[in-house]
Amino acid sequence: MIIQKSTQPRIGSFDPESYSFGDHFIDHMIVCEYQDGKWGEVKLMPYGPLSFSPANMAFNYGQACFEGMKAYKDKDGEVYLFRPEKNFERINKSAARLAMPEIPKEVFIDGLKALVDVDRAWIPYGEGKSLYIRPLIFATEEALKARVSHKYMFAIVASPAKSYYTAPVSVKISDYYSRAASGGVGFAKAAGNYAASFYPTKLANQEGYEQVIWTDDTTHENFEESGTMNVFVRIGDTIYTPKTSEKILDGVTRDSFINLAKRRGIEVVIGDVKVKDVVDAYRNETLKEVWGVGTAVVTSVFEAIGYKDEKLILPKLEFEDSYALTLQRDLVAIQTNQAEDPFGWRVKVERHVLEGA
Structure with a gap:
């Protein structure tokens, strides 16, 4: 994995008591590109815009799918993912239906854990709070041809989350x-x-x-x-x-x-x-x-x-x-690690050298 930590982290300006769902993004993201029939190396890099042509095949022919998942922080500051294997299986099921290459498990799971680890400070603690995580795959080839793309990108971005609907x-x-x-x-x-x-x-x-x-x-x-x-x-x-x-x-x-x-x-x-x-x-x-x-x-x-x-x-x-x-x-x-997990759904994100970015 190629690791490029942000030199201008924004976590210090984030107010965990005042934010809405899906409009703040953590300091880093995961990016991995597919071309020549294979996925390249995973990159953990500062979150920010990516440059694409209007002729990007995802924009024109709709080859794009995603997942939605969350990470949670307990009262001791430990961080957990919830059933990430299910999201890994489902994104590949979606990708296959859209004629896109499937993501290797080490790219999805290792990238996911690395991102959550490096930006664990962004995960709010409290009732209804979590980190919403969005893995996605989309075509990136520049071509106005109605066919499958030959190039793709896998990315993971994340946003602090609170309750989506607060009333019936x-x-x-x-x-x-x-x-x-x-x-x-x-x-x-x-x-x-x-x-x-x-x-x-x-x-x-x-x-x-x-x-x-x-x-x-x-x-x-x-x-x-x-x-x-x-x-x-x-x-x-x-x-x-x-x-x-x-x-x-x-x-x-x-x-x-x-x-x-x-x-x-x-x-x-x-x-x-x-x-x-x-x-x-x-x-x-x-x-x-x-x-x-x-x-x-x-x-x-x-x-x-x-x-x-x-x-x-x-x-x-x-x-x-x-x-x-x-x-x-x-x-x-x-x-949120407040009860026993008889199903084995909760996956702890271990602290590694990435912490503290």
Whole structure:
């Protein structure tokens, strides 16, 4: 690994009590380039702009994917990653679907640990706080040709994070727009998936909703995801969540919630979640909770669901009665080293010579 530490670190000007999600970046980044059929050496370097031509093939043909993950600091100042192997596996699954070269494990994992180690001072400690980490792969060849690129870049950048949503949100069930289609790239964290979601979300915003519940592209009868999150529904004392497929992202937080629920003895049903069943449960007062989960948000509890021209107001549960909030607490306790980790999810970032940049 080539290491170039910043000579003008900005950590001294960062206020850990006053910042918003995703708009401050740590002092360093990881960069690794691919050409001539192989990945080069990993570089840890000062964070800053990179120079690209407008003819960059990523801009023109959309070969770009990314991951979202976090590092956490405990009360003793030790730093932990959460299930990084899952993110490594998923970014390569995304890359393969977009005809991009897969990242070697040592490039991804070693680069990730080195970056978090050198900038551990940027990781805020406290409730809801973490370091949001964004590994990404994108084409870099300069060519206006509709084909796969011959050059790529892998990079990792990171930003101090706090709670994404601080209050329950309202969501609108989509009965026209879809997030993904069969045979498409819905299971991948392709950059274009997010661009395509912005317009329908904007329309929902105009109706007073913060997010969209995406439904299937053929019948619009089944829940798929919500916004950029996997979705969970609680009817009675049972949790329902859509099964992953080529249209639904295999979320790390989703998988963690399922395992934590089963550990508590809560029944989890993975399969089709029909809009009709959810609405019927609302009408007969057995619908208890609906929520979304994801790395950035952890848990977003829904207070209302827009269905056609109706707004279904969900019950307001006390913390101890809410499966969503109970499972969130269980997850965060593991992530922040406040509880035992029976699953082996927590990965400590050891202190090395990189510390103190």
